[in-house]
Amino acid sequence: MILELDCGNSFIKWRVLAANAGQVLGEGVVDSNLGLLEGLGAIKGLALTFCRLVSVRTAEETAALTSLLGDTFDVPVVCATPAREMSGVRNGYEEFERLGLDRWLAMLGGFHLASGACLVLDFGTAVTADFIAADGGHLGGFICPGMPLMRNQLRTHTRKIRYGDLAAEQAQESLVPGRATVEAVERGCLLMLRGFVLTQLELARSYWGEDFVVFLTGGDASLVAEVVPQARVVPDLVFVGLAMACPLS
Ligand SMILES: Nc1ncnc2c1ncn2[C@@H]1O[C@H](COP(=O)(O)OP(=O)(O)O)[C@@H](O)[C@H]1O
Ligand SMILES: CC(C)(COP(=O)(O)O)[C@@H](O)C(=O)NCCC(=O)O
Ligand SMILES: [K+]
Structure with a gap:
């Protein structure tokens, strides 16, 4: 089985493929290395043979994840590298x-x-x-x-823009001019x-x-x-x- 990871600035997207790189056996979006191990732990009969990943995180964070995976699953971990x-x-x-x-x-x-x-x-x-x-x-x-950065900049750098995630999601259902702060911002x-x-x-x-x-x-x-x-x-x-x-x- 092959583990694939896309480590973005906010989330790690992961999936496990069958050994022939065909069928997707499991997948998820997590916000921490621990969350990743939990998600993987929930896959029945997990038997990894290879791991490949891409990361836009710091070299230190990426190295920490690479050694965690290598140590936990005893598989080669290959990171995508830049190319011309x-x-x-x-x-x-x-x-x-x-x-x-x-x-x-x-x-x-x-x-x-x-x-x-x-x-x-x-x-x-x-x-x-x-x-x-x-x-x-x-x-x-x-x-x-x-979207998360735009929203958070407004929430962080103003004093009166404050609302929760659920309200944000609901406000996005229409695009008519907002009549409440959350609607106007979202x-x-x-x-x-x-x-x-x-x-x-x-x-x-x-x-x-x-x-x-x-x-x-x-x-x-x-x-x-x-x-x-x-x-x-x-x-x-x-x-x-x-x-x-x-x-x-
Ligand atoms: N299952 C999910 N978990 C977390 N965020 C999700 C999920 N599905 C969609 N999103 C949205 O994806 C955005 C993050 O996108 P993503 O491509 O994972 O970012 P990054 O690669 O920078 O970490 C969030 O703002 C959120 O709105
Ligand atoms: C532009 C990005 C921040 C996007 O990262 P993401 O939103 O996927 O987490 C990332 O691709 C990055 O750090 N790029 C390096 C700078 C550049 O591409 O010029
Ligand atoms: K990304």
């Missing part, structure tokens, strides 16, 4: 090793699935957009705060996110006409999906790229 070029995609950063590895893997996965030009939009703690041309050249991308941030997406689409069209595929991924992809009906929502896009970057040895 892989699977036909050329990293567009001036310093290729500085491009977030989650972005890089989502790009590899997207270009592979699209077999052509694509726009990859990832909605996590941060929101990222990456443009990959039909020849595999990465034109670059954009980073802006995601809907305002949602509109910013959607406006960002529409701008990315315009830019992609200016490069490629209609000849490109849009991918939506990340935990908050569903918040914007309706403004891009043509998009492919691929929650496991980073894992698609992870399998490409870290094949079974």
